Amino acid sequence: xxxxxxxxxxxxxxxxxxxxxxxxxxxxxxxxxxxxxxxxxxxxxxxxxxxxxxxxxxxxxxxxxxxxxxxxxxxxxxxxxxxxxxxxxxxxxxxxxxxxxxxxxxxxxxxxxxxxxxxxxxxxxxxxxxxxxxxxxxxxxxxxxxxxxxxxxxxxxxxxxxxxxxxxxxxxxxxxxxxxxxxxxxxxxxxxxxxxxxxxxxxxxxxxxxxxxxxxxxxxxxxxxxxxxxxxxxxxxxxxxxxxxxxxxxxxxxxxxxxxxxxxxxxxxxxxxxxxxxxxxxxxxxxxxxxxxxxxxxxxxxxxxxxxxxxxxxxxxxxxxxxxxxxxxxxxxxxxxxxxxxxxxxxxxxxxxxxxxxxxxxxxxxxxxxxxxxxxxxxxxxxxxxxxxxxxxxxxxxxxxxxxxxxxxxxxxxxxxxxxxxxxxxxxxxxxxxxxxxxxxxxxxxxxxxxxxxxxxxxxxxxxxxxxxxxxxxxxxxxxxxxxxxxxxxxxxxxxxxxxxxxxxxxxxxxxxxxxxxxxxxxxxxxxxxxxxxxxxxxxxxxxxxxxxxxxxxxxxxxxxxxxxxxxxxxxxxxxxxxxxxxxxxxxxxxxxxxxxxxxxxxxxxxxxxxxxxxxxxxxxxxxxxxxxxxxxxxxxxxxxxxxxxxxxxxxxxxxxxxxxxxxxxxxxxxxxxxx
Numbered sequence: 001x002x003x004x005x006x007x008x009x010x011x012x013x014x015x016x017x018x019x020x021x022x023x024x025x026x027x028x029x030x031x032x033x034x035x036x037x038x039x040x041x042x043x044x045x046x047x048x049x050x051x052x053x054x055x056x057x058x059x060x061x062x063x064x065x066x067x068x069x070x071x072x073x074x075x076x077x078x079x080x081x082x083x084x085x086x087x088x089x090x091x092x093x094x095x096x097x098x099x100x101x102x103x104x105x106x107x108x109x110x111x112x113x114x115x116x117x118x119x120x121x122x123x124x125x126x127x128x129x130x131x132x133x134x135x136x137x138x139x140x141x142x143x144x145x146x147x148x149x150x151x152x153x154x155x156x157x158x159x160x161x162x163x164x165x166x167x168x169x170x171x172x173x174x175x176x177x178x179x180x181x182x183x184x185x186x187x188x189x190x191x192x193x194x195x196x197x198x199x200x201x202x203x204x205x206x207x208x209x210x211x212x213x214x215x216x217x218x219x220x221x222x223x224x225x226x227x228x229x230x231x232x233x234x235x236x237x238x239x240x241x242x243x244x245x246x247x248x249x250x251x252x253x254x255x256x257x258x259x260x261x262x263x264x265x266x267x268x269x270x271x272x273x274x275x276x277x278x279x280x281x282x283x284x285x286x287x288x289x290x291x292x293x294x295x296x297x298x299x300x301x302x303x304x305x306x307x308x309x310x311x312x313x314x315x316x317x318x319x320x321x322x323x324x325x326x327x328x329x330x331x332x333x334x335x336x337x338x339x340x341x342x343x344x345x346x347x348x349x350x351x352x353x354x355x356x357x358x359x360x361x362x363x364x365x366x367x368x369x370x371x372x373x374x375x376x377x378x379x380x381x382x383x384x385x386x387x388x389x390x391x392x393x394x395x396x397x398x399x400x401x402x403x404x405x406x407x408x409x410x411x412x413x414x415x416x417x418x419x420x421x422x423x424x425x426x427x428x429x430x431x432x433x434x435x436x437x438x439x440x441x442x443x444x445x446x447x448x449x450x451x452x453x454x455x456x457x458x459x460x461x462x463x464x465x466x467x468x469x470x471x472x473x474x475x476x477x478x479x480x481x482x483x484x485x486x487x488x489x490x491x492x493x494x495x496x497x498x499x500x501x502x503x504x505x506x507x508x509x510x511x512x513x514x515x516x517x518x519x520x521x522x523x524x525x526x527x528x529x530x531x532x533x534x535x536x537x538x539x540x541x542x543x544x545x546x547x548x549x550x551x552x553x554x555x556x557x558x559x560x561x562x563x564x565x566x567x568x569x570x571x572x573x574x575x576x577x578x579x580x581x582x583x584x585x586x587x588x589x590x591x592x593x594x595x596x597x598x599x600x601x602x603x604x605x606x607x608x609x610x611x612x613x614x615x616x617x618x619x620x621x622x623x624x625x626x627x628x629x630x631x632x633x634x635x636x637x638x639x640x641x642x643x644x645x646x647x648x649x650x651x652x653x654x655x656x657x658x659x660x661x662x663x664x665x666x667x668x669x670x671x672x673x674x675x676x
Contacts, residue, residue, distance in 0.1 A: 029137065029324055029374060030102070030282050030317035037376060039386050039439025039451045041067075041131040041489055041502045043534060047124050047152055052593075052623060054164060054633060054669055056172070056195075058116050058127075062147075063579045063597055065129045066532040067550040071572075071647040073659055074236035075197065075204045075261070076117035079647060082145035083131050083504065084528065085554050085573035086647065087113075090468070091512050094459040094481070097134070097142040100149045100227060103269055103286050107311045107332040108140045108368050108394055109463050112292065116147060118229040118265045123189035123210045124152035124176050131532070132504060133457025133485050135435035136388040139328065139370045143457040143483050144506075151225055154178065154185035154214055162671040168203075169196040170667075185214035197234065198662045201257035204233035220274030227267045235259035237297050238649065238657035245645040251660035256297035263292040280319040282326075287312050301344035301354045309334030313368075323375050330368040334463060337361050338421075352416050357409035358402055359421040364463045365397040386439040386453075394460040395430045398467050406472070422469040424476075429466060433458040433480045448492035457483045461512055470518040478522045483508045496538035503531045507557075515561035524559030526570055528552060542585045549578030556606065568608045572649070574600035592622040604650035612648030615661075633669040638662060 035042065043065050045053075055061045059072040069081030079086045080096040087095045093111035097104060098119070105115045121127065127149055134142040157178040164172040176189040189210040197203040209228040214221065237256035245251050269286035291308040313330035337360065344354040372390035379385055403411050404425050406418030413419070439453035461478040469476065489502035506528040515521050530552025537545045554570040556562070577600060583593045601614040621635030638644075638661065645658040 029319075030315070030326065031280065031319055031324075035491070036441065036443065036449060037384070037386075039384075039441050039453045040134075040455075040487065041500065041532065043129045043131075043500070045127045047126045050121060050126065051124075052633070053621070054635070054667065055121065056164075056166075056170070056193075056667075058119070058121055060637075061121065061127060062129070064546070064548050064581070066534045066548045066578070067131050067145075067530070067552070068129065069574065069577050071659070072661075073114070073647065074199060074202050075195070075233045076206065076231065077114045077233075077235070077261075078116070079113060079572075080116075080147075081572070082129070082147070083506070083530065083532075083550075083552070084144040085570045088572065088649075089513065091459075091462040091465045094141045094462050095143045097138050097146045098149075099138070099146065100267065101151055101225060101269065101271075102138075102148060103267070103284070103288075103313075103315065104138070104141065105267075105288075106290065107288070107309055107313075107330060107334070107366065108392075109364075109366050109396065109460060110290075110307075110309045110332060110334050111141060111462060112290075114261075116149070117206075117231065118208075118227075118263070118290075119149040120151060120189070120191075120208055120210045120227055120229075121149060122172070122174055122191045122193075123208060124178070124187070126150045126152075131502070132453075132487055132506070133435070133437075133455045133483050135392075135433075135457040136372060136374065136390045136437040136455065139368075139372075139390055139392045139435070140394060140433065140458060140460045140480075143459045143481065143508075151210060151212055151227070152176075152178065152187055152189075154180075154187065154212075156180055156185075158673065158675040160671060160673040162669055164667055164669040166667040167665050168198050169194065183215055185212075187212040197236065198665070199236040199252050199660070200254040201234045201259075202236035202254055204231060206231045206233075220272055222270060222272050224270040225268070227265075229263070229265045231261065231263045233261045235261050235294070235297065236659075238654070239660050240654045240657045242656045244656075245648075245658040245660035246643045248643065248663065251643070251663075256295075256302075258302070259295045259297035261292070261294040263290075263294075265290045275319075278320065282315075282317045282319075284315040285312075286314070296338075300346055300350045301340045301342070303338050303340040303359055305336065305338045307334070307336045322377055323373065325371075325373040327371040328368070329370075330366075332366040332368075333363070334366065335363045336464070336468075338468075349416050353414050353418070353420045355408040355414060355419060360423060360468055361401045362423070362467055363399045363401060364467070365399075366463070367393075367395045369393045382443045384441045384443075386437070386441075388437040388439075390435045392433045392435070392458070392460070393430065394432075396428065396463065396466065398424075398427050398429065398463075400424065400426045400467075405474070418472070420470055422471060422473060424467060424469055424474055427475070431460040431480055433460065433482075444492075447494065448490070450488075450490055452486075452488045454486045455484075457485070465512055465520050469520065470514075472517070473519040476520050478512055478520065479510050481508065481510050481512055481522075497535070498537075499533065499535045501531065501533040503529075505529045511559065513559075513561055516563075521561060523561055525557030526554060526559075527557055528554045544583045544585075546581040546583075547578070548580070549576065551576050559606075562606045565606045565608075568606060569603050571603045571605050571608075572647075574602040574614060576600040589625040590623070592620070595619040595621070602648075604648050604656070610650040610656060612645060612658075615642060615644035617642055617644065617661075629673050629675075631669075631671040631673070633667075633671065635667045637665045637667070639664060 130146040317326035374388035437455035491500040554573040641664040647659040
């Protein structure tokens with residue numbers, strides 16, 4: 001059956017008139033929480049929804065999330081946006097927190113803009129999206145929202161094997177075992193993907209492994225998870241030139257055929273649950289290792305960056321009646337090396353200021369201490385209040401491993417006043433933040449509910465913002481970015497209709513950005529207001545319709561570093577963004593879905609002098625269950641072969657530039673299931 005209000009994501013049997021409190025939002029706290037206890041917006045794409053969609057990229061799934069503005073890049077890359085413009089820049093990944101089973105994919109202060117490519121969305125997972133600030137639950141980086149990938153639950157589904165084939169030599173092989181051996185629940189899943197790419201020199205190979213084990217002992221349950229990923233990708237660069245994406249042949253070219261990204265990750269966690277009806281507790285120790293190397297083809301001289309970090313952490317929580325409290329601890333050792341092998345090509349200025357050799361070589365030891373508490377109190381039979389707060393203390397111990405200042409690797413000064421890259425002296429830096437939240441839920445009827453909240457989110461400066469300086473800047477003076485938010489929403493169902501709608505107002509302060517002198521500074525504000533809605537209607541026994549959409553206005557406040565932009569629309573922020581799905585259940589074994597995607601026009605620069613016209617796409621997919629064990633699925637993305645840009649941007653150096661979208665692309669999947 002289609003999941004209730006928070007799920008919306010998949011299509012299955014006709015809807016029933018169930019109460020809205022059937023839905024469970026796992027990460028509303030550390031325990032399974034009914035939607036009726038959540039004073040905020042949440043949406044979920046369940047495992048069946050993702051299996052039917054068979055996304056090759058997470059953005060293909062997130063188009064069904066109201067308010068998500070993720071922009072797909074080439075290969076597995078993307079730029080995130082959730083209740084916000086598409087985020088760009090070295091610390092932009094700190095605005096939307098990405099997690100697996102509630103544990104952030106990257107350590108606090110070490111995020112990566114593309115980090116969700118390591119999440120196991122192909123391996124029976126579901127995706128949960130929390131919109132707005134959620135720092136009271138997740139701490140730093142949960143500024144505009146959270147994308148939490150949930151590994152599959154133990155369901156004793158047996159084994160299954162699937163093969164997907166497509167254009168450009170794309171193929172993916174996925175296998176999953178879900179069963180029980182004695183008292184042990186076991187899930188073992190793996191995927192192998194290959195894509196030659198739709199642009200020149202833009203293919204990738206990716207492998208993922210998921211192992212999950214569960215056992216119930218005398219008074220507690222232990223669930224351990226191992227998640228491994230590996231990526232070897234050729235990367236395609238922006239296509240430069242006004243409307244260049246509209247040229248079909250030009251859109252397949254790649255101005256940077258030498259660009260690449262290689263990444264490896266290993267994550268292990270072990271969640272221990274115990275307690276009784278009066279007091280429940282949960283302890284989750286975890287470890288992560290992340291290693292990445294990529295060519296910065298977007299910079300003069302195309303330097304290589306190598307970064308890695310290793311973390312040990314623990315999440316703890318105690319739930320006593322109406323009070324939940326705990327503390328999260330994390331220790332991380334990270335490093336970054338940037339070097340250039342060949343002389344810089346270009347003007348005399350670029351050649352003189354960007355030398356061959358190492359540009360940065362540093363280590364950072366980071367410590368995070370983060371206590372939190374949340375109380376949920378019924379004020380009347382219909383009205384419930386939730387109060388929550390978290391304190392984050394983030395400490396960096398930065399160690400420069402080469403000479404300091406604006407000199408080259410040998411200590412020689414560069415011409416034109418000094419080298420482009422400036423290495424600050426070793427230092428220690430600390431950041432503290434307080435994140436409160438207050439929410440109300442009013443139960444109008446068993447099937448209708450109003451909710452509201454006011455909250456603050458924050459993100460600490462990322463290590464790259466603090467220690468990768470340029471020009472004459474010798475030290476930053478950064479502070480936490482904050483976002484204050486107010487939200488009012490309504491969710492419910494009536495007969496064959498289900499919905500969730502919300503309006504929000506947000507103000508973002510202390511923006512971390514790079515000014516005209518190439519200094520990384522704190523300053524400026526942006527203002528955001530919008531409405532979001534998800535709606536599912538069972539039109540008949542055979543027809544079902546779903547709508548997901550948002551209308552939002554994002555404007556600059558005072559941002560002196562960007563010039564006179566107050567009141568301008570924030571770039572990379574379409575006002576309307578949405579999708580709609582119409583499903584036809586022809587027979588019990590055969591169904592088809594037509595999908596419409598819409599991206600409104602948006603400005604591509606802060607001055608609002610350049611813009612992208614937006615686009616509309618049509619996708620078609622179908623599924624035939626030939627036997628109880630064998631399923632054939634097919635889909636065609638961009639059915640009308642529309643010329644469009646996944647991402648449009650304007651640079652003062654190169655002008656209009658784009659990530660061109662794929663043309664018409666067909667996929668065929670064969671799935672064989674072997675029940676227990």
